[in-house]
Amino acid sequence: xxxxxxxxxxxxxxxxxxxxxxxxxxxxxxxxxxxxxxxxxxxxxxxxxxxxxxxxxxxxxxxxxxxxxxxxxxxxxxxxxxxxxxxxxxxxxxxxxxxxxxxxxxxxxxxxxxxxxxxxxxxxxxxxxxxxxxxxxxxxxxxxxxxxxxxxxxxxxxxxxxxxxxxxxxxxxxxxxxxxxxxxxxxxxxxxxxxxxxxxxxxxxxxxxxxxxxxxxxxxxxxxxxxxxxxxxxxxxxxxxxxxxxxxxxxxxxxxxxxxxxxxxxxxxxxxxxxxxxxxxxxxxxxxxxxxxxxxxxxxxxxxxxxxxxxxxxxxxxxxxxxxxxxxxxxxxxxxxxxxxxxxxxxxxxxxxxxxxxxxxxxxxxxxxxxxxxxxxxxxxxxxxxxxxxxxxxxxxxxxxxxxxxxxxxxxxxxxxxxxxxxxxxxxxxxxxxxxxxxxxxxxxxxxxxxxxxxxxxxxxxxxxxxxxxxxxxxxxxxxxxxxxxxxxxxxxxxxxxxxxxxxxxxxxxxxxxxxxxxxxxxxxxxxxxxxxxxxxxxxxxxxxxxxxxxxxxxxxxxxxxxxxxxxxxxxxxxxxx
RNA sequence: GCUCUCGUAGCUCAAUGGAUAGAGCUCACCGCUUCUAUCGGUAAGGUUGGGGGUUCGAGUCCCUCCGAGAGCACCA
Numbered sequence: 001x002x003x004x005x006x007x008x009x010x011x012x013x014x015x016x017x018x019x020x021x022x023x024x025x026x027x028x029x030x031x032x033x034x035x036x037x038x039x040x041x042x043x044x045x046x047x048x049x050x051x052x053x054x055x056x057x058x059x060x061x062x063x064x065x066x067x068x069x070x071x072x073x074x075x076x077x078x079x080x081x082x083x084x085x086x087x088x089x090x091x092x093x094x095x096x097x098x099x100x101x102x103x104x105x106x107x108x109x110x111x112x113x114x115x116x117x118x119x120x121x122x123x124x125x126x127x128x129x130x131x132x133x134x135x136x137x138x139x140x141x142x143x144x145x146x147x148x149x150x151x152x153x154x155x156x157x158x159x160x161x162x163x164x165x166x167x168x169x170x171x172x173x174x175x176x177x178x179x180x181x182x183x184x185x186x187x188x189x190x191x192x193x194x195x196x197x198x199x200x201x202x203x204x205x206x207x208x209x210x211x212x213x214x215x216x217x218x219x220x221x222x223x224x225x226x227x228x229x230x231x232x233x234x235x236x237x238x239x240x241x242x243x244x245x246x247x248x249x250x251x252x253x254x255x256x257x258x259x260x261x262x263x264x265x266x267x268x269x270x271x272x273x274x275x276x277x278x279x280x281x282x283x284x285x286x287x288x289x290x291x292x293x294x295x296x297x298x299x300x301x302x303x304x305x306x307x308x309x310x311x312x313x314x315x316x317x318x319x320x321x322x323x324x325x326x327x328x329x330x331x332x333x334x335x336x337x338x339x340x341x342x343x344x345x346x347x348x349x350x351x352x353x354x355x356x357x358x359x360x361x362x363x364x365x366x367x368x369x370x371x372x373x374x375x376x377x378x379x380x381x382x383x384x385x386x387x388x389x390x391x392x393x394x395x396x397x398x399x400x401x402x403x404x405x406x407x408x409x410x411x412x413x414x415x416x417x418x419x420x421x422x423x424x425x426x427x428x429x430x431x432x433x434x435x436x437x438x439x440x441x442x443x444x445x446x447x448x449x450x451x452x453x454x455x456x457x458x459x460x461x462x463x464x465x466x467x468x469x470x471x472x473x474x475x476x477x478x479x480x481x482x483x484x485x486x487x488x489x490x491x492x493x494x495x496x497x498x499x500x501x502x503x504x505x506x507x508x509x510x511x512x513x514x515x516x517x518x519x520x521x522x523x524x525x526x527x528x529x530x531x532x533x534x535x536x537x538x539x540x541x542x543x544x545x546x547x548x549x550x551x552x553x554x555x556x557x558x559x560x561x562x563x564x565x566x567x568x569x570x571x572x573x574x575x576x577x578x
Numbered sequence: 579g580c581u582c583u584c585g586u587a588g589c590u591c592a593a594u595g596g597a598u599a600g601a602g603c604u605c606a607c608c609g610c611u612u613c614u615a616u617c618g619g620u621a622a623g624g625u626u627g628g629g630g631g632u633u634c635g636a637g638u639c640c641c642u643c644c645g646a647g648a649g650c651a652c653c654a
Contacts, residue, residue, distance in 0.1 A: 026594065039596065042634065052634070078597045079634070124654080161654065263654090297652050308581060316652040323654050353582060353649045379583080379647080384590080412616080442591055446584045447647070454590075454603070458616035461591080461602040468616060476613045483613095511594065523592060526601075530618095537609090537618040556613095577614085 001070065002036065002507065005084060009040055012062035018044055031500055034075065034083030041080040052080030091499040092491055092551075098502070098558040106505035106565045110513065111152035117340035118144045118154065121253070122347065124161040125240040126170035128194035129247055131381050132348050134398035135448075138439040139378055140346040141253045141571045142518035147344075149569060150513050155338055157259040159330055162237055164263065168218035169200035171232050172210070176200075179235075187399065190243030193236055194397070247399060251432060252571045261333065263326050270329025271321045274298060274314050277365055290364045300324075302357040305364075312357050327358045328365075335369055342372050344516070349377040349445075376516055379447035381439070384454075406431030408456045409464070413578070426575045430464050431456070433572040437463030440570050441522045461526055463572055469529040470563040470574045473556050476541060480553050483542050488549035498531040498559065505562050509569065518570065525566045532559050 002025055013020050023040035041056035048055065056076040063074050063082070072087035098105045120140020123133045140156075148154040161167075173196025180192040203210040220226040221233055248254065278298050279289035291298050296317035302309025314325045334343055345355070355375045363370035388396055391404045410427040418426075434455040441461065442448055458464045504524065512520040541552045564574055 024594070024596090026596085028597075029593080029600075030597080033597065037596085039635095042596080046634070081597070164654070166654080294651080299651065310581080310650055312650095313652040318652085320652090322652065326654090348648090349583065350648055351654090354654095356582090377583085377648095449590065451590070451603090457603085459602080465602090465616080468614085472614055472617085479613055515594080519592085520594095523601085526592095530601080533617055534619085536613080537615090540612065542613050578616090 001086075001090075001503070004068065004070070005036055005038070008063060008066075008068075009038060009059070009082075011066075012059050013040070013044070015062055016058060018048065021047070027504065028081075028083065031497060033077060033081070035086040035500060036084040038082050038084075039080070041076075041082060045080065056080045056082050086495075086500075088491070088493065088495060091495055091503070094503040095499070095551075095554050095558045098561050099554060102561060103565060103568075105561055106509055107149050107151060108506055108510050109151045110510060111147060111150040114152045114341040115338065116147045116152040116154055117157055117259075117334060117338055117343045118147065118346065119157040119159055119334075119344070120144075120346040121248075122159045122161075123244055124166060125237045125244075126162075126167045126193055127197055127240075128191070128397040129244060129399050131396065131398050131401055134251075134401065134435065135378055135381055135439050136346050136348065137248075137251055137253060138436045138571060139376070139444065139518060141251065142436075142440055142521070142569060143344065143346065143376070143516060145569045145571065146509060146513050146518065146521070149509050149565075152341075155259055155340060156253070156255045157261060157334065158255045159261045159266075160241075160263070162262045162264050163221060163267070165204075165214070165218055166197065166201075167221055167233070167236075168214045169204055170197035170236060171200070171217050171221070171229060172203070172214045173197055173200035174232055174236065175228075179232075186239060186242050187246060189239045191399075193240055198395075247402070250402065250428065251436075252573070258337070261330055263323075266326040266329035266333060267321045268329070269333060270325035270327070271315065273328055273332060273365065274321070274325050290361055300357065300361045302360055305360055309357050309360055310353070312354065314361075324354070324358050324361075327355075328362055331358075331362050331369065331373065332366070335366070335372075340372065342374060343369075344374045344376060346376045346378070349379055351375075352377045374516070376444065378444045381450050382447050384449050384451035402431065402435060404452065405434050405456060408452065409434065412456065412458070416578075418577070422577075426578050429573050429575045430467060430578060433463030433467055433567075435463075436571055437466070437522060440518045441526075443517055443519050460530075463570075464578075466525055466529050466563065466567060467572070467574055468578060469532055470560055470567070471576070471578050472536065473532065473560045473563070474574070474576070476556055477553070477560065480542055483549070485550040485553065488547050489551070490547045491551050492548045496531075496535055496555075498528075498535045499555065501528045501531050502555075502558060502562055505566060508566075512569075521566055521569045525563065525570075528559070528562065528566070 005025055010020060021043050023038055023043045025036055025038045028034055028037045041059055042052045045052035045055050053076065060074050060076050060082055067074065070087055070090040071084050073085045075083045077083055118140055121133055121137040123129050144154050144156050170193055174193065177196055180189050200214065204214050217229060220229045224230055274291055277289050278291040291300050291314060297313045298315035299311050299313050301311050303311065312324050313322055315321055352375065359373055359375065391407065394400060406427045409430045410423060413423055413427065438450055438455040439448060455462055456464060458468045508520055508524045512518060539552065540546065541549060546552065567574060
């Protein structure tokens, strides 16, 4: 529709012999100003040195000469806006279109034929799945789905640190505390490893002798010379990775085959690239090489290319590759393996500056990657009540936060009469939704304040609220199965605000991709749900004297479909009941 | 010190350079023999951190100051 209006305006400008400039078409805040609005007259008035209102009037007259059936009227208003009002026919057709397209409703083709890779979550084996991983996952999964909805081939990647000091600390802890019981659940074993890691880590910081022991273990993890350590390593890696998979399943993420990348594999690849691109000693960097030696280490002087960048170490003075080098190995591997048109990496904001330097270094080696890499960062999660512990009193992890959320939903539903199994199932879906929505409702960039109570509240501005609204809609549809609408097929003349939002899903998805911000979808759905609730409150649908019942039911179906597709974009499912 | 991100109602957040800056929570009031009232409506709440500038038009762009968070060489 937007494109159609754009063409219409283009045509009008042509007949008026006005040079086309960069005008915009948008939805006015207030529907009394139409469904679409353009600033074309104000933009063009300047160069023509005319009054924008007069120009708007002229363009309007021109536009009215060939209005399509979807537009009922055009008006000029305010400082020179031209407002378009969509017709009853447009909205009625739109409802039919939604019912027809079903799960494809809201998709666009802006990325057709493109391949987009999204890397997110990135937890480390031997360490707990943190709140940060939960955030990155929610954001990355949603972005992946937005990309998928824009018709791109979507590849989901995960990058995990399976070597390094944290592994040695955990192994030391396991050796000290002993192996857990065989019959423990995977998640419990993973939790046990997390405890061992914490203990090892504390001892590393406080005891010099233990620190040395852990460093020895670290070397042995690399060179694989110690049978006992190898055994613990293989076991621990497998257990934690398996536990992560359980969490992904709960969260609704499925990473692409062959797209689990590990630091252990990326290190040698990166190291080779770095060494090949390293010049001689400091002061002799005329060879055009990217890296150079400095104090025994191999570094990249970012500030030589851009004063906003800084120097970073890629291979330390002991000859070991740092995280930077592994990142190079990862990036090159991704491009060589999948050759994406765009490679998006989602991490916390603390990696922003570091990533700029690494990206610059990669761009110097592979100039064709430069415009195809994008780093998205998000803030930290803070707690409204300031508490950093879970309900059970432990240090809070991503998993415990998720469990807390589910437990709270279960508590809220204790009055509902359902079979036991069903309640648990619903509380999972709703608990995930509570967390995801809290993360995805605000723009990326600054920290989010997580309010446990509000997030699981079924009232306004929450995931459960959106689910509840959809469930109510579904409930009408179920009841309507034995409701005869044969003599209730009239179409109302009046256009509800619900209909005025319903058709916008596709535009919201496009906008969300252009900005790479999932919260636009969340904001839209909340507005849409609130319009539905207003409609629901004002209209009794399953009533014998409702001559619009057929259309109303179609409208509700269309609403439900839009919610389903929109919530899918956020990674949220709708339960049958709640 | 330098770089990045951010600063909007009491709180948590929206607002592709557009019209009277919007929601939710909280507080007060109103509406269920009804398709799930865990809903809807009304009211209240603002010098968009301060000051300049660009623009027909600035919460949004530029400069400057203040404040918060993150980062700045051998950790990831």
